[in-house]
Amino acid sequence: GAGESEARREGSTEQSTVDAARAMVEKYTPAATSYPEITPIDGDVTDLEGKKVWFVPIGAAVPGLRLFGEAMDDAFSRIGIDVQICDGKFVPNAIAACLEQAGTSGADAVVTAYVDYGLVSTAIDRLVDEGIPVLVAGAAAPEGVSNSPMLAFDDTAPDQDLSEQLAASAIIVDSDGTGNVLYIGPNDSPNVSGVGDRAVTYLEDTCPGCAVTRIEYATASLDKLPSQVSAALIKDPSIDYVLTQVDPATSPAVSGAQSAGAIDRLKFATAGADLAGLQDVEAGGHLIADAGYSLVYAGWRFGDGILRMMTGGTPATDSSVLRLFTTDNVQALDLTPEGYASHDWYGDDSFEDGFLEAWGAQ
Amino acid sequence: MTSASPRLEMLGISKTFGQHRVLSEVDLVVGPGEIRGLAGQNGSGKSTLIKILTGVHRPDPGSTIRVDGAPLDLPVRWTAAHAAGIAVVHQDLGLLDHLTVAENVCVGGFPTRHGRIDRRRRDRLAARTLERIGADVSPLAVVGELTAAERAEVAIARALRDHAPGGGLIVLDESTRLLRGADLERAHTLLRRLAETGSSILLISHSMSELQSLPGRVTVLRDGRVSADLGVTVEPISEARIARAMLGDAVDEFRRGTRARPADDVPRVRVEGLTGAHVREAAFEIGRGEVLGITGAPASGYEEIPLLLTGARAARAGTAQVGEHSVDLTRAGVRHALRAGIVLVPERRDRDGLALELSVADNVTLPRLGSRSRFYLSRSWRDRQAARAIRDHGVRPAAPRALVRELSGGNQQKALLAKWLSAQPVLLVLHEPTQAVDVGARRDILARISAAADDGASVLVVSSEADDLAAVCDRVLVCTSEGDLVETSSTDSAVLLDHVFATYTEERS
Amino acid sequence: MTVQHDQAETVGPETVDATAPARARRRGAFLSRYALIGVWALLIVVYSILMPTTFMTTSTVQAILGSQSALLLLALAALSTFVAGEFDLSFASVMGMSATLVPVLTALHGVPIVLSCLIAMATALACGLLNVLFVVVLEVPSLIVTLGTASLYLGLAQLVASSTIVSISHEAFSDLALHRVLGMPLSFYYGLGACLVFAYVLAYTPLGRHVIFVGANRDVARLAGIDVARIRAGSYLVASALAGLAGIVLVASVGGFDPVGSSVYLLPSLAAVFLGTAVVLPGQFNPVGTFVGIYFLATGIIGLQLLGFSGWVQDVFYGGGLVLAVSVAAVVRRRVAVS
Amino acid sequence: MTVQHDQAETVGPETVDATAPARARRRGAFLSRYALIGVWALLIVVYSILMPTTFMTTSTVQAILGSQSALLLLALAALSTFVAGEFDLSFASVMGMSATLVPVLTALHGVPIVLSCLIAMATALACGLLNVLFVVVLEVPSLIVTLGTASLYLGLAQLVASSTIVSISHEAFSDLALHRVLGMPLSFYYGLGACLVFAYVLAYTPLGRHVIFVGANRDVARLAGIDVARIRAGSYLVASALAGLAGIVLVASVGGFDPVGSSVYLLPSLAAVFLGTAVVLPGQFNPVGTFVGIYFLATGIIGLQLLGFSGWVQDVFYGGGLVLAVSVAAVVRRRVAVS
């Protein structure tokens, strides 16, 4: 109502909010020039030559998920470890079959990507029982479970949270701290809903002058998202920003906005930084900002984690490389599938040496 | 040139299915303005010959087809044959029930204006065509609501629609089968008139009387060859000659010889108060070993009696006492009727009688499956059962694993009879049991029916064929236009026809 | 197609054949024809009462009418095969193929946008031709073939996309879909236009009536001189052309497409076509019914969303709505025919 | 069911059929019967040559045979309706419902696992009954009804799951699916057993033959005294029982389930059933063919994965394999019948 928007336009909090957001945006707009230190591994990595690691993404059809595996493969090729990719096809029993097969075909370690532990708990537990270390990457540990050399979790939620915050900051800056934001996120699993919860909280907490409306959808019924977006925009005609949690939701959101006749008043931001998103930013389309973290770097990091587990330790690295893409910095990038599949958008590849050194391979 | 060449020349037509030669070197030449009959035993290849003409089957190499002297490319593309003036009245008429008469008549040649169907002209075209064949059917009627005779007329009208007077060839594949009495007469008159203008007609029929009265010449197929080309200028073709050409031998007419029921015999089957949509309060009795016939004029509704009596359609009232079973026909379904030993050999074998996509063995053994064991039926048992039934009924080819679809129409009919006789019925109800069968097969079927009665079954034959009823029945009831059953004084076919004709004219007036 | 077969089969001896008097029948026809439209109206009234300020607004109307164009084109693609007695499940993948090709060709390979669209349409037609090869020429059951080619085309589209989603932004191109005329985006008029053309052809031209004969009984159609193979082939080609067009409209309005997502369009399109058999010409596939079906479902869904429901409620509405509408229409039709 | 209709129709005009002498026919039957099994063998040989060390290992065999049980049960569910001439598209949602109920009841509400399974099965049967109500009692076309109820049950399953994935770990319960006997998990034997029972019933019992008659021609079956309605209803109930069982086996082997994912099981199950029509009894739905179809596809996919292909190649293999296998079988069958 009117009182609320009165409150939103209050002066001082607004300014400090915008400044903080701007500082964040400025920090993450340039490419990385240096990378975090990696603590050296205790055990002897050269012993692991000839070992076999299975990589099981929840679905290889998603480019980003496959990229983790390819990056890990690239990393491990330097130290003579084989990586076998098995596609989970988004189907629990296909994932379970992959894990099963890894176990029976003598895998020395298994890395899953974005598979919720709960979805295939039985299969994972069996692998652990057989003495095969499993790194559950991209998913949170269930309550009461902590990382051990046999079963560890490398949650990328902090990276996603930070990406969301960057995209949100871009909106805060753009709106001068007064944006009325529609937040759109999937609710497929506790992990992804959690990211959404925290992003909304962040917006509410750091930008008192902003308003947030949230809608959730299930990825399998993405076809109904456009009308859901239309409905939200009709209900609240003052919404002027749309923040999508992941980029696949952007085009349904755009089309929902179009059919509600609201597209002209809206600016979009998203996280994930896929090729389509950056192309849109570059072309001055609907997106004003797209934040993401380097998938290649994350692939190396998962590799690092499983190496530590294979040598009897627990994962110790949770660093990542993020960047916020806006019209100011996308022009210089190589916006091709090859560019997307590399680390180039985020900086040079000197981080590889950091990992290799920590593994005693250089 | 056109007038000089024959209308249709099919020369050296052969057709082989697998290694089975169905037609060999058949020649068929039809001149302009000629009505040609095509006869032959079941499975002799008549339908196959027509299907080659319409492009359903590809003939073996060496075959030639010419229309008005111009060769048709083989296999025939039906659109080309159609353009050359050939039209076919489909065996099952091929009408779409939910559309109007006008649409059914005009399909394939709608009059248009600016690319759009001109409805007015379409209806006029249909009306004119119907009028030309003397049919009294409104172009706006929905086909699903017409009687069988009217439907046949609509189908014939479609074939004649684009027909240029004096040209073309019309093929009727057993399509007069559903017409009776005056309707049949009218159709015959129509065909004669068409022929007089110069159009040619090719008529496939199993009806001896039709073959004798209508065509000038009859071509007879036997085992896939032309066995006779009987012309009639001097003497009318005799039934015996056709039959001899078809079967290689004369057929002696089957006669059961009526037997009187002992006066003190308590009839085993007693039907009372049977009422359906047309029949009212019908009542009759059938003794053990007795064959009762029921017939009537086409619209009198007697044709629902077999359905009502066997539970296939619920009656409004009526009971049947069969032996010690009493069946309430308003509530009983087929299963109750079967349990009482009542069995129906239905009229429409393709829809109600046999599953065309399953094998002969599957179909023939169906009624007995449950009697064997609930938990194990061996294949060899089924094959043995089927082989016996096939042998007993002379089904050809004698292959239990052949699909029913691959049998000719008449052989399907034999298989259907075999299926239901194997159920050893107490009351056997047959509906048009000899339709689409050749004279030889007809004799066999009638003999089988008679034998079933001699073995102790009570038999009810519901048929429009006076000759069949005369041949096999001990008594015959005629259904009047009011839906009452009247017993005839004799089972002689002439007497029967008189009775039917009487009720028919009474209804018409 | 199955719907019609099923109906034919139920008319066994037991059912009373519909020789009901013409008037009662016509009244019944009217009832079963417009029942769904009545329910639609009711839905609108209920929503308007529940949400007096938000529901009856131009933007809601725009959101309902403007958002379904791709789905409508796809439903028409499905319809095009159904009326001819065929069954196509591959249309969603064909749409995915065309929606993938346009941005990939233009954004990655610099092909002019018009040429990209032409290539996309040509590819869609090629997909249709492959279906024709198997279904019409080799006579393999259509359900099996198109289930297979659906997966095949999806794989090829993914190959084309080379596993990245590419987007284009091209003002003139997106205007093609989004430019507003009378408050509605152009894409709405494409769907509407296609629907009307379709309805016209089916009802008023020889071609359309022939298609219906082919769909009802192929043998009869053949002996009536209709070129059955050509009509069957044509139905697949029209279906793939419509699917290709749907793909282009889709990218034009959103800019990019992920082929993996194409299968989500399959079931809603089929549902709309089936729902359409409950309207206008009950028991028959018809374009106007499909149109009503799509916008009925869209109205229901958007109303629910405005009320704040999402997730399971939508699925329940979708499924329940479809089943109830078709059942009520079928039962009313039969009841009236009997009484 | 459509496949049979289609075939009935295709045997119309263009095709030519077989009253060929028994020998030629039997040779043809043999060829078309076992062609797919030949291709399967070939595939195994090729993979073994390409990957001598990885492919021909126990683990690969186990992975192929051990991973498909839920899919096999689902395919049998589909088959159960197809043979009776019905069409069920809701089985995947019924499976989703049962796979959601078990962990939700046990992990969230503390219901004993056995009771949860019973409740899940009862719910599955209730879903089947609802289908029966619409399809058999109200005579609404099955394709429409089950497309609708698929969405309905999915919505209800989501309601039950209330947007979280619950997992259970219960040793004895998961052993029910995973305990190894002769190197294979128990669940493999469930699928195999169901398949054999099914094949036996269809081929060797009066019930099975009656079902086949109902599927081939309902009127003929009715006039032969078969209780058509009961058999049709039974086919839906068996289908939903199998789907419910598939759900239980699924949770037992993986531990948890997300209902929105259930629709991904629909098309692969249908594909397997259709592929099965190319084997053993060509042109007919048959359980053994379905079994072969499933494991043929699984072999192909796993080989491709081991070779490092994923994504589009798999979809192409899936679709291409289905279309080619069925077409080759159909064409061989026809060719042999003619020559």
Ligand SMILES: Nc1ncnc2c1ncn2[C@@H]1O[C@H](COP(=O)(O)OP(=O)(O)OP(=O)(O)O)[C@@H](O)[C@H]1O
């Ligand atoms: N599609 C087919 N495949 C194999 N054999 C066939 C096929 N169609 C017909 N036949 C065989 O060809 C022969 C001739 O059949 P056709 O239908 O031409 O006989 P018909 O003369 O029309 O007999 P009827 O008077 O009984 O209709 C029969 O032996 C039949 O079994």
Ligand SMILES: Nc1ncnc2c1ncn2[C@@H]1O[C@H](COP(=O)(O)OP(=O)(O)OP(=O)(O)O)[C@@H](O)[C@H]1O
């Ligand atoms: N002789 C009969 N005549 C008419 N209706 C009957 C007769 N017998 C039973 N019915 C009716 O048919 C219906 C079903 O009866 P019944 O219990 O015999 O069948 P059922 O239980 O299906 O038999 P089953 O399962 O043993 O084959 C009931 O409504 C019953 O009144």
Ligand SMILES: [Mg+2]
């Ligand atoms: Mg014939």
Ligand SMILES: [Mg+2]
């Ligand atoms: Mg009759």
